[in-house]
Amino acid sequence: SVLTQPPSVSAAPGQRVTISCSGSDSNIGYNFVSWYQQFPGAAPKLLIYDTNSRPSGIPDRFSGSKSGTSATLAITGLQTADEGDYFCGTWDRKLNVVVFGGGTKLTVL
Amino acid sequence: QLKLVQSGGDVVHPGRSLRLSCEASGLTIFGYGFHWVRQAPGKGLEWVAFIWYDGSETYYADFVKGRFTVSRDDSKNTLYLQMDSLRVEDTAVYYCVKDLPTPRTRIGAPDDGWGQGAVVTVSS
Numbered sequence: 697s698v699l700t701q702p703p704s705v706s707a708a709p710g711q712r713v714t715i716s717c718s719g720s721d722s723n724i725g726y727n728f729v730s731w732y733q734q735f736p737g738a739a740p741k742l743l744i745y746d747t748n749s750r751p752s753g754i755p756d757r758f759s760g761s762k763s764g765t766s767a768t769l770a771i772t773g774l775q776t777a778d779e780g781d782y783f784c785g786t787w788d789r790k791l792n793v794v795v796f797g798g799g800t801k802l803t804v805l
Numbered sequence: 806q807l808k809l810v811q812s813g814g815d816v817v818h819p820g821r822s823l824r825l826s827c828e829a830s831g832l833t834i835f836g837y838g839f840h841w842v843r844q845a846p847g848k849g850l851e852w853v854a855f856i857w858y859d860g861s862e863t864y865y866a867d868f869v870k871g872r873f874t875v876s877r878d879d880s881k882n883t884l885y886l887q888m889d890s891l892r893v894e895d896t897a898v899y900y901c902v903k904d905l906p907t908p909r910t911r912i913g914a915p916d917d918g919w920g921q922g923a924v925v926t927v928s929s
Binding site: 697726727728729730732739740741742745746751781783785786787789792793794795796797798799 | 907
């Protein structure tokens with residue numbers, strides 16, 4: 697994948713976890729980032745857009761940030777219902793394609 | 806509230822063609838760009854193609870360029886993905902989803918409200 701994410705992260709209920717997404721000047725370094733949450737057998741759901749904005753209905757436990765060519769998704773007050781796969785994505789202005797991270801599997805211990 | 810309902814997924818032999826449809830309801834597709842994204846079994850998301858709001862521009866991933874064609878019929882509120890010369894490695898769930906432009910680029914990333922997915926299996 698053009699964007700690099702850790703394959704897995706884990707934390708206990710109630711704790712905070714972060715998921716990183718590393719790219720380059722032509723994608724994350726230039727553009728805003730989106731994050732998606734996906735549960736098994738379901739379509740992805742938009743979690744964060746424009747790097748740090750939440751669609752209506754997404755709790756403020758989820759937040760996004762960016763520094764240089766890396767973006768981060770933070771989840772506080774972890775719940776077992778948060779277990780799933782998380783993907784970052786953005787438009788790459790050099791390649792003229794949408795690029796995604798390989799996905800991170802979140803396990804709430 | 807935009808709802809996307811997909812159809813057309815099937816099992817086909819390598820080299821054959823298939824056309825996926827993505828019908829929108831709750832919102833006219835006129836004025837919006839749309840993406841097609843796929844996900845192979847057990848794998849991550851893979852962007853496939855994009856069509857501009859008026860169909861004047863299309864973009865494709867290298868691995869489908871020349872084989873897949875994205876189109877739209879605003880009168881039917883429907884998007885299409887024509888897939889020719891299918892390969893085993895094209896086996897995946899294919900999703901259609903509206904574009905969400907960013908403040909910096911006229912083409913952004915997939916918005917919320919993805920279609921339910923169409924299962925395409927290419928096998929001999």
